[in-house]
Amino acid sequence: MKILLIHQNFPGQYKHIAPVLVQMGHQIVALTPKVDKPVKWQGVQVIPYKITGASSRDIHPWLSDFETKLLRGHSCYAAAMALKAQGFEPDMILAHHGWGESLFLKDVWPGARLGLYCELYHLSAQPFLGFDPEFPTPAAEQDALRIRLKNLNNRLHSEVIDLGISPTQFQADTFPDHYRKRITVVHDGVNTEDVKPDPAARLEVTGGLVLTRDDEVVTFINRNLEPYRGYHIFMRALPEILKRRPEAQVVMLGGDDVSYGARAPKGKTWKQIYIDEVRGQISDEDWARVHFLGRVPYDRFLSMMQVSRAHVYLTYPFVLSWSLLESMACESAILASDTAPVKEVLTEGETGWMVDFFDKDALVDRLCDLLDDPETRTRMGKAAREFVVEHYDLRKVCLPKQLKWVEKLSRTEPRAPTD
Known part of the structure; x- marks a missing residue:
């Protein structure tokens, strides 16, 4: 088959399946604004x-x-038309439609089957909107109207989607019933052969300090440090954590930008806002035990998870972070918010502990209890890895399901675009 991949940050979610499709003998072409000139990537x-x-x-x-x-959709359409003029006729198109690139591809190739990566349908009801009362929208009574328009891209794709795939039940279930019936839940997968515990792991942090499994390391990760992932809650808990854990080293990953929520006030970053809020409560000696690493290469991220004694994960009811499952695969002891996406993969007392998202005092208490209980940490860490291996292993579970979905898409009658 001829398969066209569309992703604004290629390979994105196609990192694993694209090379496998090449190995199976399919011709795989990708359109992306990420590269400047044509390249070959693992046969694509x-x-x-x-x-x-x-x-x-x-x-x-x-x-x-x-x-x-x-x-983006119009630009991708122009690129697709140029590709069509060269004689390329895909049997199917796999696209992450979240940025709009695939809006008009059925107009170029009406006979191609369109499989969409369905990440999220925006909902105006609580807890999806108004979850965090600290950040009210300026005109809450108009939120439903605004969110309805935010779903324009989703709605237009609902007319051309042949099949969809979504990484979690929580995400799939945000879509309306007529959309949801076309969506299969299959996670992107965790390569548990690489993402695993390493007793010899070492992580260099600020000042040349090297941390190992012998150190009391508390970890926290956001793609960008922002309220949607609970950065403000963790930072407000930080002074008490440092006070009660004089040996703890706190390591945080994340950029200064925004991935999901509203931007910080002009000229500021959420990272610095909450540093400024708590810094006066923390001595210089204790602050030296806090390490902001920014964004790091993947191997350094893995080292961080492998030296972690306790990993804190907080999130609004939103897309589940890959990092949670990867930290579980490294046998980290997890303390997470008891929000819906987390409860899909974490079981209280078995594979981790959970705490109310907003309760920073409970976060501190439970984190200290976890750090004081090596037997529970070991038991839950091993159970967490076993859960990920059983349900989210890339090679044995997720890739076979993804390929099955592609096969199903190949047998699906394509829908033509409608007026």
């Missing part, structure tokens, strides 16, 4: 395209999100 022909056009300065704020997706 990767073709670049440029995103043209600019966002309108005075557009209604509710439409600005969709306008960026429209610009």
Whole structure:
């Protein structure tokens, strides 16, 4: 078969399945704005395209999100037309439609089957909106209207999707019933052959300090340090954690930007806002035990998880982070928020402990209890890894299910675009 992959940050979720499809003898082509010139990646022909056009300065704020997706969709359409002119006719298209690139691909190839990576459908009801009362929207009574428009991209894709795939039940279930019936739940997978405990792991942090499994290391990870992933809650717990754990080394990963929620006030970052809020409560000696590593290569991330004595994971009811499952695969002792996406993969007292997202005092108490209980940490860490190996292992569980989904898509009658 000829298969076209669409991802703004290729390979993204196709990192594992694309090379396997190549090995199976399929011709795999990818369109992405990530590269500047055509390249071969593990047998995949990767073709670049440029995103043209600019966002309108005075557009209604509710439409600005969709306008960026429209610009991407129109640019990808132009690239697809050029590819079609060269004689390429895909049997199927696999796309992450979250950024809008695949909006018009059925207009280019109406006979191609379209499989979408369905990450999230935005819902206006609690707890999806208004979960954190600290950050109210300016006009809460209009949230349903705004969110309805935020779903324009999702809604337009609902007319052309042939099959969808979603990594968790929580994410799949955010989609309306008519959409949901086309979605199969299959996680991207964790390569448990590489993501595993390492008693000899070492992690260099600030000042040249090297941490090992012998150290009391508390870890916290966000792609970007922001409230959506509980950064503000963890930072407010930090002074008491440092006070009660004089040997603890606290290691945090995450950038200064925003991945999901609202941006910080102009000229500021969420990272610095909450450092400023708590810094006066922490002595210089204790602050020297706090290590912000920013964004790091994957092997350094793994070393961090392998030396972690307790890993704290907090999140709004939102997309589940890959890092939680990867930390479980490393046999980390997990203390997480008791929010819906977490409860899908974590069982209280068996594979981890959970705490109310907003209760920083309970977070401190339970974290200290966990650090004082090596037997529980070991038991839960081993159970967490066993759970990930059984349900989320890349090679034995997730890749076979993904390939089965691709096969099902190949037998699905394609839907033509509608007016």
